[in-house]
Amino acid sequence: MSFPWARHYEPKNALTQWIDSRLPLPRFVYNAVGAGYPVPRNLNYFWNFGVLAGVCLVIQIVTGIVLAMHFHSSAAGAFESINGTIMRDVNAGWFLRFAHANGASMFLAVVYIHIFRGLYYGSYKAPREMVWLIGVVIFLLIMATAFMGYVLPWGQMSFWGAQVITGFFSAIPVVGEWIRVWLLGGYAPDDAALNRFFSLHYLLPFVIAGAVILHIWALHIPGSGNPTGVEVKGEQDTVPFHPYYTAKDGFGVGVFMIIFAILIFFLPDYLGHPDNYIPANPLSTPAHIVPEWYFWPFYAILRAFTADFIIPAKLWGVVAMFGSILLLFFLPWLDKSPVRSANFRPMYRIAFWVLVLDVLVLGYCGGSAATPAVVIASQLTAAYYFAHFLIIVPIISRLERPKPLPNSITEAVLGDHGGSRMSETALSA
Amino acid sequence: MATLEDGVSPTQTVVPTGDVIENPRRRDYLKVAAVSFAGVGAAVTVLPLINSMNPSADVLAQSTTEIDVTAIEPGQAIKTSFRKQPLFVRNLTPAEIAAADAVPVSSLRDPQTLAQRTREGHGNWLITLGVCTHLGCVPLGAGEGENRGPFGGYFCPCHGSAYDTAGRIRQGPAPKNLEVPNYEFTSPTVVVVG
Numbered sequence: 362m363s364f365p366w367a368r369h370y371e372p373k374n375a376l377t378q379w380i381d382s383r384l385p386l387p388r389f390v391y392n393a394v395g396a397g398y399p400v401p402r403n404l405n406y407f408w409n410f411g412v413l414a415g416v417c418l419v420i421q422i423v424t425g426i427v428l429a430m431h432f433h434s435s436a437a438g439a440f441e442s443i444n445g446t447i448m449r450d451v452n453a454g455w456f457l458r459f460a461h462a463n464g465a466s467m468f469l470a471v472v473y474i475h476i477f478r479g480l481y482y483g484s485y486k487a488p489r490e491m492v493w494l495i496g497v498v499i500f501l502l503i504m505a506t507a508f509m510g511y512v513l514p515w516g517q518m519s520f521w522g523a524q525v526i527t528g529f530f531s532a533i534p535v536v537g538e539w540i541r542v543w544l545l546g547g548y549a550p551d552d553a554a555l556n557r558f559f560s561l562h563y564l565l566p567f568v569i570a571g572a573v574i575l576h577i578w579a580l581h582i583p584g585s586g587n588p589t590g591v592e593v594k595g596e597q598d599t600v601p602f603h604p605y606y607t608a609k610d611g612f613g614v615g616v617f618m619i620i621f622a623i624l625i626f627f628l629p630d631y632l633g634h635p636d637n638y639i640p641a642n643p644l645s646t647p648a649h650i651v652p653e654w655y656f657w658p659f660y661a662i663l664r665a666f667t668a669d670f671i672i673p674a675k676l677w678g679v680v681a682m683f684g685s686i687l688l689l690f691f692l693p694w695l696d697k698s699p700v701r702s703a704n705f706r707p708m709y710r711i712a713f714w715v716l717v718l719d720v721l722v723l724g725y726c727g728g729s730a731a732t733p734a735v736v737i738a739s740q741l742t743a744a745y746y747f748a749h750f751l752i753i754v755p756i757i758s759r760l761e762r763p764k765p766l767p768n769s770i771t772e773a774v775l776g777d778h779g780g781s782r783m784s785e786t787a788l789s790a
Numbered sequence: 791m792a793t794l795e796d797g798v799s800p801t802q803t804v805v806p807t808g809d810v811i812e813n814p815r816r817r818d819y820l821k822v823a824a825v826s827f828a829g830v831g832a833a834v835t836v837l838p839l840i841n842s843m844n845p846s847a848d849v850l851a852q853s854t855t856e857i858d859v860t861a862i863e864p865g866q867a868i869k870t871s872f873r874k875q876p877l878f879v880r881n882l883t884p885a886e887i888a889a890a891d892a893v894p895v896s897s898l899r900d901p902q903t904l905a906q907r908t909r910e911g912h913g914n915w916l917i918t919l920g921v922c923t924h925l926g927c928v929p930l931g932a933g934e935g936e937n938r939g940p941f942g943g944y945f946c947p948c949h950g951s952a953y954d955t956a957g958r959i960r961q962g963p964a965p966k967n968l969e970v971p972n973y974e975f976t977s978p979t980v981v982v983v984g
Contacts, residue, residue, distance in 0.1 A: 521927070524926040524927075525925045525926055525927075528925045528926040529925075531926075542844070543843055543844055544843070546843055546845055546849065547845050547849045547874060548849075548873040548874060548875050549873070549874040551849070551874050553845070553846065553849060643871070643874055643875070644869060644876045644920075644928060645928060646927040646928040646946075648947050649948075650927065667963055669965070673965045674963060675924065675963070675965055731949055731950070
């Protein structure tokens with residue numbers, strides 16, 4: 362939706378008028394991310410992470426397309442084409458490869474902050490449920506793409522990661538083994554699996570791009586949320602996206618690029634595993650298989666189940682791991698509190714930070730070897746993760762007494778002055 | 791048929807005598823039949839797409855392996871490859887056979903006797919896939935000097951599953967015994983797996 366006071370696109374010269382009357386693409390962009398989109402005036406830096414995620418997607422697609430020009434998707438040639446040809450022979454190949462590998466980590470880091478921003482400020486609540494639902498779909502697509510990309514270098518971690526992850530499907534009763542063989546196109550990861558992973562790894566980013574367009578479309582129906590959770594009441598509550606938030610996002614992209622550059626140029630392998638510099642060997646398993654850091658919390662949930670209860674422990678682990686994400690689809694209906702922002706929800710605010718801590722501990726457990734102490738910690742934190750969404754949040758939303766909300770965004774920003782409805786001219790003065 | 795002539799609506803039909811009759815069901819029937827037929831046809835074309843992802847002929851062609859076991863002394867094991875998966879071939883000592891037979895079958899997670907897991911007349915040959923039934927790692931114990939775990943069979947380093955001298959799961963998260971593939975002895979020293 363556009364607010365009634367949104368600025369209108371007015372093509373200035375004959376060429377833009379000619380285009381506008383035939384294919385109004387500039388008008389579409391102007392209304393979507395230009396001066397024609399009014400945005401709450403009080404967004405903080407956590408609202409940068411949506412745009413940053415978009416920047417990450419573009420970086421991954423651009424570096425990925427160029428890398429694909431040099432990659433051999435065969436079990437015999439994949440390792441050599443990356444660690445030999447691309448890293449040593451292709452001009453700037455090392456840079457593209459490290460940018461793409463660390464770009465995946467940056468992408469997931471940005472997405473996690475974006476998701477937790479949504480959890481803190483109640484971005485999933487009415488009328489923005491559809492934005493949240495599409496966001497969870499995008500998250501699942503990103504995880505699938507990241508996993509399949511990690512298999513492509515065909516090192517030891519790539520190979521055994523593929524073996525373990527496709528092994529999840531063999532936990533499904535009766536048809537599980539058949540599904541696993543079908544997914545791999547063989548009885549163990551080999552050429553067939555590598556080629557189909559490469560094909561899908563190339564396809565899915567464009568599916569993600571399509572889902573991102575739906576995500577933004579759904580967002581623009583009610584308009585962006587804001588840190589108070591109070592809806593926009595009038596023109597004084599908003600500023601045009603351009604130049605205000607293009608500038609603020611530009612600053613955020615600058616900070617992002619500094620961190621990204623530090624990773625690429627000074628710590629290119631810091632987030633990787635040494636074992637992946639050993640070519641895949643189907644007859645020897647690395648002593649300690651771990652996924653990339655961004656899958657650690659889910660890996661910890663997978664390993665937390667050690668006893669059979671009605672169904673085998675292995676199946677419980679797989680169900681719980683997928684369930685931990687599918688659960689997010691139901692969040693808009695589990696949290697019934699009409700107050701969005703945790704700034705005004707004293708109990709939910711505590712629960713939120715406990716959840717953050719819980720996920721960090723899960724992540725630590727997932728990255729560690731499965732010693733008995735780590736398994737017990739995983740079990741407790743995995744149980745709390747589910748309890749947060751299924752028990753704590755629904756109860757809090759009934760018991761909690763929220764703090765008084767500001768009357769408007771402008772009042773929240775300007776204090777008492779905002780109560781006396783400042784005019785647009787007074788603000789710009 | 792001239793259903794779109796002047797004054798004839800889509801729910802009417804002109805019969806050969808020139809009369810116009812109301813016939814609402816005839817058009818619905820044609821619509822449902824045509825769309826159903828096309829829909830089933832479209833759905834069937836998905837089958838080759840799905841089937842193409844099953845193991846191809848060249849992968850299936852590797853599905854039998856012939857192994858000469860002459861050189862494997864009692865107590866030794868070899869690690870070879872079957873369908874690109876590790877395969878363990880182990881020549882059990884009489885002590886290992888006795889240890890496996892001494893375990894009460896009802897106490898096992900996946901109850902099987904050693905005799906059920908070997909071939910008649912070749913009871914000392916334990917042939918299993920080297921794929922842990924938990925998450926697919928390769929257990930240790932087939933190579934010289936490798937850790938055979940607390941039950942003297944195989945030990946998976948990934949999550950600590952321990953198998954006994956019959957390749958049966960005894961401890962750890964794995965749900966099943968190591969899989970015994972189809973195989974037969976074509977001579978006393980040659981075995982064909984697959």
